[in-house]
Amino acid sequence: xxxxxxxxxxxxxxxxxxxxxxxxxxxxxxxxxxxxxxxxxxxxxxxxxxxxxxxxxxxxxxxxxxxxxxxxxxxxxxxxxxxxxxxxxxxxxxxxxxxxxxxxxxxxxxxxxxxxxxxxxxxxxxxxxxxxxxxxxxxxxxxxxxxxxxxxx
Amino acid sequence: xxxxxxxxxxxxxxxxxxxxxxxxxxxxxxxxxxxxxxxxxxxxxxxxxxxxxxxxxxxxxxxxxxxxxxxxxxxxxxxxxxxxxxxxxxxxxxxxxxxxxxxxxxxxxxxxxxxxxxxxxxxxxxxxxxxxxxxxxxxxxxxxxxxxxxxxxxxxxxxxxxxxxxxxxxxxxxxxxxxxxxxxxxxxxxxxxxxxxxxxxxxxxxxxxxxxxxxxxxxxxxxxxxxxxxxxxxxxxxxxxxxxxxxxxxxxxxxxx
Numbered sequence: 001x002x003x004x005x006x007x008x009x010x011x012x013x014x015x016x017x018x019x020x021x022x023x024x025x026x027x028x029x030x031x032x033x034x035x036x037x038x039x040x041x042x043x044x045x046x047x048x049x050x051x052x053x054x055x056x057x058x059x060x061x062x063x064x065x066x067x068x069x070x071x072x073x074x075x076x077x078x079x080x081x082x083x084x085x086x087x088x089x090x091x092x093x094x095x096x097x098x099x100x101x102x103x104x105x106x107x108x109x110x111x112x113x114x115x116x117x118x119x120x121x122x123x124x125x126x127x128x129x130x131x132x133x134x135x136x137x138x139x140x141x142x143x144x145x146x147x148x149x150x151x152x153x
Numbered sequence: 154x155x156x157x158x159x160x161x162x163x164x165x166x167x168x169x170x171x172x173x174x175x176x177x178x179x180x181x182x183x184x185x186x187x188x189x190x191x192x193x194x195x196x197x198x199x200x201x202x203x204x205x206x207x208x209x210x211x212x213x214x215x216x217x218x219x220x221x222x223x224x225x226x227x228x229x230x231x232x233x234x235x236x237x238x239x240x241x242x243x244x245x246x247x248x249x250x251x252x253x254x255x256x257x258x259x260x261x262x263x264x265x266x267x268x269x270x271x272x273x274x275x276x277x278x279x280x281x282x283x284x285x286x287x288x289x290x291x292x293x294x295x296x297x298x299x300x301x302x303x304x305x306x307x308x309x310x311x312x313x314x315x316x317x318x319x320x321x322x323x324x325x326x327x328x329x330x331x332x333x334x335x336x337x338x339x340x341x342x343x344x345x346x347x348x349x350x351x352x353x354x355x356x357x358x359x360x361x362x363x364x365x366x367x368x369x370x371x372x373x374x375x376x377x378x379x380x381x382x383x384x385x386x387x388x389x390x391x392x393x394x395x396x397x398x399x400x401x402x403x404x405x406x407x408x409x410x
Contacts, residue, residue, distance in 0.1 A: 028212075030245075030252060035182055035210035053179065053256030054242020059306070061179050063254050065241075119192055119199050138211055145207035146189045153195040 002070055002085040002103070006096035009056045011049045011087060019072035019083075023049060024129035025064040026086075032148070036141035037064065038134045039071075051089060051097065065089065067101070071109065071130045082109035082127050118150035154278045154354070157271065159285040164267035165409040167232060176225050176243060176255035177264045177303040181213040183251050224264055224303070224394070225255055261300045263310070268384040268398040270407065277400055278354045279314055281384045292347065301388070308388035313344040314352040315385060319399070320363040321377025328355070330367050344385060355380065357402065378402050381410070 002021075003014045015021050024039035040049075040060040050058035051065070062068060070085045086101030109126045116122070122143045128136035157163075161171055186206040192199040225246075238245040243256035258264035269280040283291040298309050318326040326334060327343050328351070345352040351370050357380070358366070360373035372380065379402060385395045399408040 030182060030184065030210055033184060033208050033210045035212055037182075037212040038180075038214040052241050053244075053254075055257035055259065056242070057259050061256060063180055063182075119194055132214075134212065134214075138209075141209050141211065142187065142189070142207075145187070145209050146191055149189070149191045149205060149207045151191060151193045151203060153193060153200070 006098040011098040019074040022071045022130045027066040028064040034144035036138035073130045117147040120147040179254040268396040270400040305388035311387045312347045315342045315344040315383040317381040318372040319379045
């Protein structure tokens, strides 16, 4: 189970033992360019996250200004099990920069999502983001760039 | 040896870049064009494709930055033109095709290590500055075990030094015996841990041909020779980061490399 507790500029996260955790941006962009990004990852069971670069001390730093998803990947017997927890960047009256969103069970994390912006088909699974090699994200960035460049006559 | 005080000028930090001195790297993103077949659509249908260039961005992780600029300074030193964009208390440094993300260093986190050399007579001294202080003084006053490199929060740093000589023809000489010298090859970077006296200085002796004498820890120099120092940090047991500097023996000038 993933639990996350906002604490001002920092989000404290707790995950199961032996899980590898990835903190992936859902819409990583610089300007209008979608980035094939490498999620921050950790093998720690308990860690903190911040998106502030002002000297706030945390274990992981988020670069992109968008919602993120905390993904865990764990070997269970002969299978790999995923879990996800959506987190949002926000300005709240409490002073917390993070807001905890919906929990995603394994089936939701591995589900194939398909979008067709401007007629370009882009497949995507949340589990693609639990990827040290970023191969899937690079592919997705390429197709997002194509979709954004479609010519209309 | 004479200890000289740190200044931004002598280590090559330009006045307009001093605001980056307390920053460390968070990551690196490259933007590059790629050829793509892009649909041409009319009335809701794709009628053909055209080959154009699209812009794709790609993140590079911490391990791809082994021996890259974890402490941001090298890019700052080389005087490359960039635009700094304030970003959540840190900066995005836009070099055009490369973006560096930086944040303010945490307490006890290395953010300023500058290799430096001084000369007194026939001795070249390792005068590296750690956190803007002469390295021997810093090591004496601080506990290295409590300090961390930005990408190695769990690992204690291991500092070492490597000396090289570059002769007038571009040959590279290391601190190894004649039989092991490979002057025209990529250096193997033989190194000395900083508690080894050979890390503190190297001697120079004029001779007929370039070389190294392991008995006296001396480079045999000829006109046109330069001495290089690599200050290396290996927090995870392998060389992760280094800063380097060159001393021109003919002009007694520092070259930032």
